[in-house]
Amino acid sequence: MSLDAAPPISRPLTQRMADAVRTFDGPLTHELVLTPGKFGLGRLPATLQPTSVTQTVCGFCSTGCGLTVHLRDGEAVGLSPATDYPVNLGMACPKGWEALTVLQSDDRATTPLLRDAAGKLQPTDWDTALRTFCERFQNLQAKHGPESVAFLSTGQIPTEEMLFLGALAKFGMGFVHGDSNTRQCMATAATAYKQSLGFDAPPFTYADFEQSDVLVFVGANPCVAHPIMWERVLRNKRSPKIIVVDPRRTETAACATQHLAIQPKSDLTLLYAVAHLLIQSGWIDAEFVAAHTSGFDEFAAHVGRPQFAPETAAAACGLTISELEELAATIHQGERVSFWWTMGVNQSYEGVRAAQAIINLALITGNIGRPGTGANSITGQCNAMGSRMFSCTASLPCGREYTKEADRRETADLLGLDVNRIPAANSLCYDEILDAVRDGRIRGLWIIATNTAHSWINSAEAREVLAKLEFLVVQDMYVSTETAAAAHLILPAAGWGEKEGTFINSERRFGLLKKVARAPGQALADFAIFRALAEYWGCGETFAEWTSPEAVFQIMKRLSAGRTNDITGIADYAVLDRLDGIQWPCDAATAAALEQSQRADEIRERRLFADGRFAHADGRAKLLFDEPRPMPERPCGEYPLVLLTGRGSVSQWHTQTRTSKSAVLRKLYPGRCYVEIHPADAVVIGVTTGDAVVVESRRGALTAAAFITSAVGRGRVFLPMHYAAVNRLTLPHFDPYSRQPSYKDCAVRLRRSKEQPET
Ligand SMILES: Nc1nc2c(c(=O)[nH]1)N[C@H]1C(S)=C(S)[C@@H](COP(=O)(O)OP(=O)(O)OC[C@H]3O[C@@H](n4cnc5c(=O)[nH]c(N)nc54)[C@H](O)[C@@H]3O)O[C@H]1N2
Ligand SMILES: Nc1nc2c(c(=O)[nH]1)N[C@H]1C(S)=C(S)[C@@H](COP(=O)(O)OP(=O)(O)OC[C@H]3O[C@@H](n4cnc5c(=O)[nH]c(N)nc54)[C@H](O)[C@@H]3O)O[C@H]1N2
Numbered sequence: 001m002s003l004d005a006a007p008p009i010s011r012p013l014t015q016r017m018a019d020a021v022r023t024f025d026g027p028l029t030h031e032l033v034l035t036p037g038k039f040g041l042g043r044l045p046a047t048l049q050p051t052s053v054t055q056t057v058c059g060f061c062s063t064g065c066g067l068t069v070h071l072r073d074g075e076a077v078g079l080s081p082a083t084d085y086p087v088n089l090g091m092a093c094p095k096g097w098e099a100l101t102v103l104q105s106d107d108r109a110t111t112p113l114l115r116d117a118a119g120k121l122q123p124t125d126w127d128t129a130l131r132t133f134c135e136r137f138q139n140l141q142a143k144h145g146p147e148s149v150a151f152l153s154t155g156q157i158p159t160e161e162m163l164f165l166g167a168l169a170k171f172g173m174g175f176v177h178g179d180s181n182t183r184q185c186m187a188t189a190a191t192a193y194k195q196s197l198g199f200d201a202p203p204f205t206y207a208d209f210e211q212s213d214v215l216v217f218v219g220a221n222p223c224v225a226h227p228i229m230w231e232r233v234l235r236n237k238r239s240p241k242i243i244v245v246d247p248r249r250t251e252t253a254a255c256a257t258q259h260l261a262i263q264p265k266s267d268l269t270l271l272y273a274v275a276h277l278l279i280q281s282g283w284i285d286a287e288f289v290a291a292h293t294s295g296f297d298e299f300a301a302h303v304g305r306p307q308f309a310p311e312t313a314a315a316a317c318g319l320t321i322s323e324l325e326e327l328a329a330t331i332h333q334g335e336r337v338s339f340w341w342t343m344g345v346n347q348s349y350e351g352v353r354a355a356q357a358i359i360n361l362a363l364i365t366g367n368i369g370r371p372g373t374g375a376n377s378i379t380g381q382c383n384a385m386g387s388r389m390f391s392c393t394a395s396l397p398c399g400r401e402y403t404k405e406a407d408r409r410e411t412a413d414l415l416g417l418d419v420n421r422i423p424a425a426n427s428l429c430y431d432e433i434l435d436a437v438r439d440g441r442i443r444g445l446w447i448i449a450t451n452t453a454h455s456w457i458n459s460a461e462a463r464e465v466l467a468k469l470e471f472l473v474v475q476d477m478y479v480s481t482e483t484a485a486a487a488h489l490i491l492p493a494a495g496w497g498e499k500e501g502t503f504i505n506s507e508r509r510f511g512l513l514k515k516v517a518r519a520p521g522q523a524l525a526d527f528a529i530f531r532a533l534a535e536y537w538g539c540g541e542t543f544a545e546w547t548s549p550e551a552v553f554q555i556m557k558r559l560s561a562g563r564t565n566d567i568t569g570i571a572d573y574a575v576l577d578r579l580d581g582i583q584w585p586c587d588a589a590t591a592a593a594l595e596q597s598q599r600a601d602e603i604r605e606r607r608l609f610a611d612g613r614f615a616h617a618d619g620r621a622k623l624l625f626d627e628p629r630p631m632p633e634r635p636c637g638e639y640p641l642v643l644l645t646g647r648g649s650v651s652q653w654h655t656q657t658r659t660s661k662s663a664v665l666r667k668l669y670p671g672r673c674y675v676e677i678h679p680a681d682a683v684v685i686g687v688t689t690g691d692a693v694v695v696e697s698r699r700g701a702l703t704a705a706a707f708i709t710s711a712v713g714r715g716r717v718f719l720p721m722h723y724a725a726v727n728r729l730t731l732p733h734f735d736p737y738s739r740q741p742s743y744k745d746c747a748v749r750l751r752r753s754k755e756q757p758e759t
């Protein structure tokens with residue numbers, strides 16, 4: 001575990017290196033909007049009165065709500081939801097309301113920490129930290145080749161930081177391998193869109209929630225995971241039918257007009273059966289299919305087979321024939337049908353094909369490109385979309401590919417680089433990076449804003465793998481994360497609210513982040529860390545233009561020119577601020593129209609593919625399909641139950657490094673791990689709500705408090721992912737196209753316990 005004796009310092013401190021370190025804490029960057037007394041705060045004592053407000057976007061989920069930050073002498077003293085931001089219209093969930101609170105915490109990383117010879121993390125200065133970073137990684141590269149080091153990035157830092165990180169690591173430092181936690185989350189949707197539509201392009205705008213007649217949610221629980229999107233559904237005045245496909249009767253399912261409590265992982269069969277019924281009944285948009293799709297005959301032949309006839313398919317999905325027929329009829333009757341999916345689809349060993357089965361339903365019924373329609377993947381993290389477009393992990397910026405020479409050349413030209421600095425092969429994916437660490441091919445890893453030791457599938461194994469690393473750098477806001485515990489070097493990062501940049505939300509909207517608070521101690525914005533590292537590494541020249549987030553935003557514009565996500569029309573941050581965020585694409589003509597528009601104008605909430613032209617060379621969308629496959633670890637006599645995992649409450653965020661720091665949020669969620677068990681399964685082991693039970697898979701066990709509810713369905717249990725022990729149980733298996741982990745299906749058993757449930 002301990003780091004070797006400190007490496008020799010070879011490079012003298014140049015002026016530029018010194019400057020890079022000295023730019024620790026730039027000024028607060030928001031513009032002051034002087035509106036004292038706004039928002040009914042006039043009655044507060046004068047000492048607590050905010051003196052001004054500014055607008056920013058939330059840093060938790062991908063909804064991307066606008067937040068009004070109340071400032072006193074330029075620093076944040078409170079916040080409230082922005083009333084006129086087109087996303088949230090004055091609403092926010094508890095996480096948003098508490099976004100400032102979680103910045104104040106004793107376990108914030110305030111100084112770099114370096115593990116000493118005795119294996120103890122000791123505070124150090126930035127100069128030593130940056131030198132150590134470079135020496136150690138450079139030594140590994142020199143000894144074992146460029147492929148012996150890798151990085152794992154995130155969907156939770158600003159887009160400008162993501163692009164800087166990817167470009168620095170890959171084109172500056174010579175890393176070949178780098179992936180991110182969006183692999184755990186969005187890889188399936190990104191792959192599905194790219195294969196089907198020709199570009200990774202979720203087509204919707206949030207107005208579609210309000211404009212649909214029929215909304216079909218597959219494997220999505222927006223009441224918990226995207227509560228403000230759900231508020232938009234509640235504003236729908238068309239008395240919509242709401243269909244929820246989820247093995248559990250979730251909070252969202254409880255509000256639905258039809259809930260299909262399918263067998264876990266039978267989505268593909270269900271969706272093909274619906275296509276079977278639609279095609280057989282002639283309930284398709286033949287004109288749209290003929291003009292805008294390819295592969296229809298093959299698809300119709302595939303789903304036309306007896307295995308997808310309602311009689312057979314219903315049984316496979318654990319549904320009745322009439323439930324299937326009702327679903328098909330509802331889709332047929334709806335004038336505007338929108339399909340929405342999230343992790344119940346993406347996190348599956350056949351997620352890409354399941355997502356495409358949803359896309360196919362939208363295509364064959366002509367439900368895309370019109371108000372209230374679409375095949376719509378909801379993103380998860382605040383900047384999952386930024387990661388898909390600009391992170392240089394799975395692909396080069398704006399959908400370009402590492403393996404295509406023309407794409408590498410274009411990227412190199414646009415960035416002013418020698419093309420040979422861009423790897424010609426794809427990076428290993430997240431699971432492959434960990435495999436390579438296990439067998440010694442990768443020896444150094446840099447983890448930024450993700451908590452692998454908690455969130456990766458089969459986490460006990462992941463922790464063993466991390467412990468094998470010769471050099472692990474963790475760059476995080478907090479020192480107490482499960483992953484930081486294994487680090488040799490911790491780089492203290494500023495968080496949301498302490499830096500500027502942009503996030504791209506689920507409806508493709510760039511939202512502007514403001515620096516409204518100072519990071520504690522010597523913590524730096526990730527952007528500043530990357531800048532300093534570029535100087536220390538010796539590639540500062542390459543990034544001479546990358547002086548500020550807004551300068552990098554200008555580079556992003558250049559990279560997007562002429563692509564499906566063209567944003568060349570967005571002049572600068574001031575425009576983003578003035579127009580309440582802007583969706584991609586936005587060329588000069590759109591930007592001009594936006595400037596002229598009023599708040600209520602349609603152009604402020606735009607969708608894609610209105611002209612039926614998709615991004616494949618022939619302009620058509622592809623109907624792609626495959627044979628459904630059984631769950632690899634099915635329940636059996638020994639492990640009779642299927643384990644589902646997911647979001648537990650509105651007030652918990654992932655691995656809880658942030659949300660556990662707010663006393664308000666802590667009151668809103670269970671402090672100890674609980675497991676949802678069906679009454680019929682609870683009787684078998686004789687437990688009632690509140691009793692401790694051991695949940696055990698072939699890989700590990702945990703203790704949880706039983707929560708007896710029929711909502712989970714018989715033969716299934718549900719564990720919220722927020723408790724670190726949960727991923728000890730999960731089975732590492734992946735979608736073959738997207739390599740996204742299949743977190744929501746493995747076999748477990750229960751027994752009574754006298755232990756305390758895990759925290
Ligand atoms: N409060 C809160 N909000 C969040 C997050 C958070 O941590 N906390 N995380 C954010 C992120 S990054 C993401 S990706 C999103 C996730 O948002 P969601 O995907 O909505 O959340 P999950 O609970 O992971 O999964 C959704 C549902 O999939 C169901 N499911 C499980 N297996 C299957 C199956 O085989 N088929 C079908 N059809 N459904 C299945 C589960 O029962 C669950 O109800 O939430 C975002 N929002
Ligand atoms: N069993 C199970 N496991 C799952 C899932 C599931 O449904 N079931 N869902 C998966 C999904 S969809 C996701 S997205 C992942 C999420 O998994 P993670 O990404 O591991 O979860 P987070 O807790 O969001 O971790 C983000 C880390 O970044 C830090 N951080 C926050 N802001 C900043 C910043 O600005 N700079 C820096 N440097 N650090 C920052 C936080 O303190 C935290 O340590 O979990 C996956 N794991």
Ligand code: SF4
Nearest residue numbers: 058060061065093096
């Ligand atoms: S819904 Fe998402 S973006 Fe909106 S306040 Fe809650 S966490 Fe923030």
Ligand SMILES: [Mo]
Nearest residue numbers: 184185380381
């Ligand atoms: Mo996610």
